Amino acid sequence: MSSITVCARFRPSNSKEKQNGNDSGCIRNIDTETFICKDEKDEEFVFSFDRVFYEKSEQADVYQFLALPIVRDVVVDAFNGTVITYGQTGAGKTYSMEGPGILECEEQNKGLLPRVVEGLFDSINSLDKEKTYSIKLSMVEIYMEKVRDLFDLSKDNIQIKEIKSRGIILPGVTEVSCILSQCNPIILFHSEVTLLFTIRHMVLCTIFTHDPSEKSNPLLDADLKNFKEITVLDPAEALQSLSRGIANRAVGETQMNVASSRSHCIYIFTIQQEFFSRDKRTRSGKLILVDLAGSEKVEKTGAGGRVLEEAKTINKSLSALGNVINSLTCGLQGKASHIPYRDSKLTRILQDALGGNARTALLCCCSPSAFNASESLSTLRFGARAKHIKESPRINYSEEKCDTSSSAASPSPSGDESSAR
Numbered sequence: 362m363s364s365i366t367v368c369a370r371f372r373p374s375n376s377k378e379k380q381n382g383n384d385s386g387c388i389r390n391i392d393t394e395t396f397i398c399k400d401e402k403d404e405e406f407v408f409s410f411d412r413v414f415y416e417k418s419e420q421a422d423v424y425q426f427l428a429l430p431i432v433r434d435v436v437v438d439a440f441n442g443t444v445i446t447y448g449q450t451g452a453g454k455t456y457s458m459e460g461p462g463i464l465e466c467e468e469q470n471k472g473l474l475p476r477v478v479e480g481l482f483d484s485i486n487s488l489d490k491e492k493t494y495s496i497k498l499s500m501v502e503i504y505m506e507k508v509r510d511l512f513d514l515s516k517d518n519i520q521i522k523e524i525k526s527r528g529i530i531l532p533g534v535t536e537v538s539c540i541l542s543q544c545n546p547i548i549l550f551h552s553e554v555t556l557l558f559t560i561r562h563m564v565l566c567t568i569f570t571h572d573p574s575e576k577s578n579p580l581l582d583a584d585l586k587n588f589k590e591i592t593v594l595d596p597a598e599a600l601q602s603l604s605r606g607i608a609n610r611a612v613g614e615t616q617m618n619v620a621s622s623r624s625h626c627i628y629i630f631t632i633q634q635e636f637f638s639r640d641k642r643t644r645s646g647k648l649i650l651v652d653l654a655g656s657e658k659v660e661k662t663g664a665g666g667r668v669l670e671e672a673k674t675i676n677k678s679l680s681a682l683g684n685v686i687n688s689l690t691c692g693l694q695g696k697a698s699h700i701p702y703r704d705s706k707l708t709r710i711l712q713d714a715l716g717g718n719a720r721t722a723l724l725c726c727c728s729p730s731a732f733n734a735s736e737s738l739s740t741l742r743f744g745a746r747a748k749h750i751k752e753s754p755r756i757n758y759s760e761e762k763c764d765t766s767s768s769a770a771s772p773s774p775s776g777d778e779s780s781a782r
């Protein structure tokens with residue numbers, strides 16, 4: 362059993378905060394885990410998290426503490442994991458997630474996303490030689506409870522479904538994929554799959570063109586057929602694709618006159634491992650990174666009309682996230698059996714990556730300014746509540762592949778069915 366990792370991060374004061382003399386009003390650090398936050402009335406609240414990152418903290422430290430252990434668990438043990446940045450607009454969520462930019466960014470400023478991409482490739486390359494790994498990456502945003510594919514803006518209302526063999530899926534979403542083989546390349550022939558083999562640094566690369574009308578492969582569920590795949594060879598190419606997704610987000614924002622802080626941005630990595638030998642079992646882990654929409658209160662945005670509607674929708678989905686977290690906590694105390702994942706698109710997408718079957722890390726991003734004290738306190742209270750989740754990760758074995766062998770589906774080491782969550 363291990364609990365969710367909850368960290369707080371205070372960004373440096375910005376020039377406006379310095380001008381107003383509000384730059385260091387609300388935080389007093391005690392040590393690397395404990396700090397005091399003051400509200401507007403100078404009342405003090407003590408918080409203890411797994412780690413506090415103060416203004417001089419390095420992006421690399423945040424990655425190493427928060428995300429690297431999850432990257433390893435997803436790759437080595439096929440667990441699911443989620444890393445979430447939470448906080449008001451301007452608190453440093455996107456800076457922590459992406460850095461100042463994901464391409465041509467100075468090494469020290471790189472955010473979690475480029476480090477996770479490199480970490481996934483590095484972890485796989487350092488592992489045993491008996492498996493083929495595939496990494497699939499999708500990038501979506503949720504705006505006004507609609508899921509939009511950031512690799513293909515024409516797909517602006519993607520549905521969320523749950524299937525037994527893969528858990529939560531987004532049918533039709535574009536997937537950037539890479540297959541890494543560390544042994545002699547195996548040739549996978551399939552009548553409906555176009556194969557392109559390029560061996561570069563022992564990387565085996567394939568382009569899949571799933572035919573939506575295909576009926577011959579019983580292993581492919583109808584919902585899985587029409588995934589569009591783009592193939593990449595290495596972390597640099599994966600980051601190129603991600604930067605196009607980030608640019609698409611900006612295009613969509615301009616078209617709709619929406620600020621990025623009004624949508625949740627979600628990066629979904631699925632890492633599948635297939636054993637060369639033995640029973641050809643596959644297992645897969647999912648790593649989800651979430652850059653949440655700003656958590657500021659509606660009154661503070663001074664909003665009316667559509668902006669008010671946006672703010673209400675965001676608050677609703679963030680409350681849903683908080684309720685799921687609370688239900689997971691209560692469930693462990695024997696109080697709640699129902700986890701309300703279906704109350705928002707956000708919690709539904711995170712369903713199998715948050716709670717019982719997953720490792721979770723939450724970064725509570727805050728301004729250090731007294732002006733933002735009430736927002737910072739609300740962010741920190743969200744983190745304090747989340748800290749009570751207890752988890753027991755399980756490995757996700759694929760039932761489909763197990764069924765292809767003569768033997769019955771293999772149970773996970775815990776004795777649970779693969780899709781149990």
Ligand code: ADP
Binds near residue numbers: 416449451461
């Ligand atoms: P959010 O995504 O929470 O709305 P951003 O990540 O865009 O906020 O951060 C707002 C501004 O503060 C940006 O200009 C960003 O570069 C800067 N910033 C945030 N966190 C840090 C940090 N830890 N170090 C330096 N600059 C930061």
Ligand code: MG
Binds near residue numbers: 454455621622
């Ligand atoms: Mg942002």
